[in-house]
Amino acid sequence: xxxxxxxxxxxxxxxxxxxxxxxxxxxxxxxxxxxxxxxxxxxxxxxxxxxxxxxxxxxxxxxxxxxxxxxxxxxxxxxxxxxxxxxxxxxxxxxxxxxxxxxxxxxxxxxxxxxxxxxxxxxxxxxxxxxxxxxxxxxxxxxxxxxxxxxxxxxxxxxxxxxxxxxxxxxxxxxxxxxxxxxxxxxxxxxxxxx
Numbered sequence: 001x002x003x004x005x006x007x008x009x010x011x012x013x014x015x016x017x018x019x020x021x022x023x024x025x026x027x028x029x030x031x032x033x034x035x036x037x038x039x040x041x042x043x044x045x046x047x048x049x050x051x052x053x054x055x056x057x058x059x060x061x062x063x064x065x066x067x068x069x070x071x072x073x074x075x076x077x078x079x080x081x082x083x084x085x086x087x088x089x090x091x092x093x094x095x096x097x098x099x100x101x102x103x104x105x106x107x108x109x110x111x112x113x114x115x116x117x118x119x120x121x122x123x124x125x126x127x128x129x130x131x132x133x134x135x136x137x138x139x140x141x142x143x144x145x146x147x148x149x150x151x152x153x154x155x156x157x158x159x160x161x162x163x164x165x166x167x168x169x170x171x172x173x174x175x176x177x178x179x180x181x182x183x184x185x186x187x188x189x190x191x192x193x194x195x
């Protein structure tokens with residue numbers, strides 16, 4: 001599922017009712033939700049990115065993709081030393097292996113076509129190493145779900161504080177209700193605000 005021009009236009013129409021968001025839309029132009037070509041890779045990347053700075057995560061991600069075929073078999077067949085040399089902690093090595101075991105043939109996003117966002121979160125968070133933040137990244141970047149507000153993301157919280165002066169997570173979630181059913185689109189603009 002990818003954004004159509006109509007979807008993106010509808011999202012901008014809702015978002016620009018908010019003056020601060022309208023400024024971000026004007027500054028950054030049209031942003032769409034384009035699901036990743038390989039959802040298994042994208043889920044592994046989300047785990048790599050957990051609790052790391054953008055630069056650190058990018059360096060580890062680059063080393064991982066250079067050293068290993070980022071597929072279920074590639075992750076399972078890589079030895080721990082290779083994964084550790086890429087920069088993965090012992091914990092993250094366990095996490096990416098858990099994902100490979102949960103999706104031994106990769107991820108067919110069609111299996112989630114009729115699932116609610118909560119159903120997808122419930123399925124993914126049963127995998128040790130995949131929490132709510134990672135599930136939200138999957139919903140946005142693999143399934144292209146338009147109405148996910150990842151308040152667990154540090155960049156989103158920093159943007160909400162910078163743009164709106166809101167520091168409380170519950171207040172952030174409440175503010176984001178104004179952007180429904182396009183909170184994923186709003187998140188894209190908020191990330192741009194702090195990039």
